[in-house]
Amino acid sequence: MKELRHLNKYFKKYWLKLLIGIIITVIARIFQLVMPSYVNKIITAVEQFINSEIAKTEAKSLLMDYILIIVGAALLSGFFTFLMRQTIIYVSRYIEYDLKNEIFAHYQTLSLNFYKKNRTGDLMNRISEDVNQVRMYVGPAIMYGIQTLTLFACLVPLMFIKAPTLAAYTLLPLPILSILIYKISKVIHKRSTIVQQYLSTLSTFTQEVFSGVSVIKAYTLEAQTNSELKVLASDGKEKSMSLARVNAWFFPLMILLIGISNILVIYIGGRQYLRGDIGVGLIAEFILYVNMLTWPVAIVGWLTSIVQTAEASQKRINEFLGQQSELVNGTVELTDVEGKIEFKNVSFTYEDTEINALKNISFTINPGETTAILGKTGSGKSTVLDLVTRLYDVSSGEITIDNKPIGDYEITSLRQAIGAVPQDAFLFSDSIKNNIKFGKEDATEEEIVAKAKDAVVHENIMGFSKKYDTILGERGITLSGGQKQRVSIARALLKNPKIYLFDDCLSAVDTETEEDILNNLKKASKEKTTLIVSHRVSSAKNADKILVLEDGQLIQEGTHEELNTIEGYYKELYKNQLSDKEN
Numbered sequence: 001m002k003e004l005r006h007l008n009k010y011f012k013k014y015w016l017k018l019l020i021g022i023i024i025t026v027i028a029r030i031f032q033l034v035m036p037s038y039v040n041k042i043i044t045a046v047e048q049f050i051n052s053e054i055a056k057t058e059a060k061s062l063l064m065d066y067i068l069i070i071v072g073a074a075l076l077s078g079f080f081t082f083l084m085r086q087t088i089i090y091v092s093r094y095i096e097y098d099l100k101n102e103i104f105a106h107y108q109t110l111s112l113n114f115y116k117k118n119r120t121g122d123l124m125n126r127i128s129e130d131v132n133q134v135r136m137y138v139g140p141a142i143m144y145g146i147q148t149l150t151l152f153a154c155l156v157p158l159m160f161i162k163a164p165t166l167a168a169y170t171l172l173p174l175p176i177l178s179i180l181i182y183k184i185s186k187v188i189h190k191r192s193t194i195v196q197q198y199l200s201t202l203s204t205f206t207q208e209v210f211s212g213v214s215v216i217k218a219y220t221l222e223a224q225t226n227s228e229l230k231v232l233a234s235d236g237k238e239k240s241m242s243l244a245r246v247n248a249w250f251f252p253l254m255i256l257l258i259g260i261s262n263i264l265v266i267y268i269g270g271r272q273y274l275r276g277d278i279g280v281g282l283i284a285e286f287i288l289y290v291n292m293l294t295w296p297v298a299i300v301g302w303l304t305s306i307v308q309t310a311e312a313s314q315k316r317i318n319e320f321l322g323q324q325s326e327l328v329n330g331t332v333e334l335t336d337v338e339g340k341i342e343f344k345n346v347s348f349t350y351e352d353t354e355i356n357a358l359k360n361i362s363f364t365i366n367p368g369e370t371t372a373i374l375g376k377t378g379s380g381k382s383t384v385l386d387l388v389t390r391l392y393d394v395s396s397g398e399i400t401i402d403n404k405p406i407g408d409y410e411i412t413s414l415r416q417a418i419g420a421v422p423q424d425a426f427l428f429s430d431s432i433k434n435n436i437k438f439g440k441e442d443a444t445e446e447e448i449v450a451k452a453k454d455a456v457v458h459e460n461i462m463g464f465s466k467k468y469d470t471i472l473g474e475r476g477i478t479l480s481g482g483q484k485q486r487v488s489i490a491r492a493l494l495k496n497p498k499i500y501l502f503d504d505c506l507s508a509v510d511t512e513t514e515e516d517i518l519n520n521l522k523k524a525s526k527e528k529t530t531l532i533v534s535h536r537v538s539s540a541k542n543a544d545k546i547l548v549l550e551d552g553q554l555i556q557e558g559t560h561e562e563l564n565t566i567e568g569y570y571k572e573l574y575k576n577q578l579s580d581k582e583n
Ligand SMILES: Nc1ncnc2c1ncn2[C@@H]1O[C@H](COP(=O)(O)OP(=O)(O)OP(=O)(O)O)[C@@H](O)[C@H]1O
Pocket: 350, 352, 353, 355, 357, 375, 376, 377, 378, 379, 380, 381, 382, 383, 384, 423, 504
């Protein structure tokens, strides 16, 4: 139960609703108890009439009264049962909602490292399936638990008061039933945990297949993927079958034990009746009691299994909730940004791959300057940008913005000051308009169009039948690579931040469009600090400063003119790209 303590705050939050629910549950059960004793009374009245102890009219009126009481009690019990579900099950749904929101909000606070370590399918499973298991504990388990307790507390003493020997015999099989169900439930719990883990693996697998469907098709991997899924599915089938096998014991066992209890009531009760100790009505009353008790007794085992499953699920949830982002949030609000960025002896190693991506890098970008970063693939260009947005913290050295270490800034305000266009433009499955508006929620139609024009994507958008309202598929697959990049640029321009980070975001556009965009960017990024990562000299040559990285080290720094006069990577690249263009 240690893990489930996490839910106490929610119980506190909904304590009044819960308390009302508990009271209603108790009332509903008490009304249910009326029926057996009146069935006894009815049978006794009939018996008295047969034995000519009462007149026909009196017997009739007694029967009518008793039936009305039974119907009235049943209606009230039904009504309160309805209210019970309305309160306790509602509370469980509220808690489910709160818990999902809490997990989601916590996921959002975690750093990229967390997402690299854990797979999407697993993240999704914990927020859906595991929360669902926990809900079973806060809803049905509590509801049936109270129901069982109430029935036990009322029925067992009542039965012993009415007929102690009969009560002792008829209650005898019930603990055996409870123990057996508990044992079965334990096996069910074990096997359902295995099924649960399997479902996590299955959703991870399918999620990856659907996300990478284009690669699967391009490499005609359908058959291979199918056979992998078949192996996975048949493994899942085995696991589910083994769960179904043990589940199959549950109800037959219950019916068997109910039967035994009923036979005991009839046999022992019958003997007592023959001896004249009890009336026949009491036997009927006891049969009803036994049947009322069997389900709650069986449920004790089932509840144990629900609680165990919920505990296991909450443990998985707590595992993630307990994780903290390794990025410590600063306290200084980054407002009135000037845009000076300085790297001082910065080194960075990726935790998971232990790749030393940046090695002792130092440079300064003055406010309003445009700096281009060039270098071979894997030389560390994107890492520089990721460090500026504080997606990771430096391993050593220091990055400052406006002469203050970026660690001092409150992360949200830091990121609000930056407009980043990542290398692989990600668009959400929403309209183009909303994808651009991401940069500024309250942007007007005109602003959106103006920025789309600056990003040279307006014409393309107007070519779609629904124009800016065109809905993009998952990951924006209805747009070409270059169009996605440009929508992504429009989004950053709309944000109008003080610092722009463009990570190789013109790689998929032709050189002519690139030139148009660069011209527009030049206008838009006037007085803004801009960092452009690129493989093309054309994107870099007009920058105020060019940095060349190689294997995580800064090997060249200067303007186009300066670097073009000295032998080195830049001059070579320029020569090659120039001759490519001429050819
Ligand atoms: N998220 C990551 N986790 C672990 N290692 C990474 C990660 N991103 C990059 N690396 C590694 O760090 C090194 C620098 O990568 P980076 O993406 O900064 O290079 P780049 O110059 O931007 O490359 P490209 O031009 O191909 O985009 C590479 O060796 C890469 O394998």
